[in-house]
Amino acid sequence: MSASVQYRVAFGRKDEAVDGPDDAALVITIDARDATGDLTELFMLGRLKAAGHTGVLFDVLRSGEASAVLARLSARA
Secondary structure (H helix, E strand, O other), X not given: OOOXXXXXXXXXXXXXXXXXXXXXXXXXXXXXXXXXXXXHHHHHHOOEEEEEOHHHHHHHHHHOHHHXXXXXXXXXX
């Protein structure tokens, strides 16, 4: 995948763990309580937010990259 992705896990108001560049083609945001769930289902339910290129979103969901990064961020590693 050549497009950049920024991942954001929200723990509370103004409390986020972030991984990725500020100028990313896609920004994925999720609440920490949901970060280890089925991301595709959470996207369909509107609990995983994505801003940017939808094709890139589907690529990172399919590859498992999003699951790995969000799980790491939700553990505050």
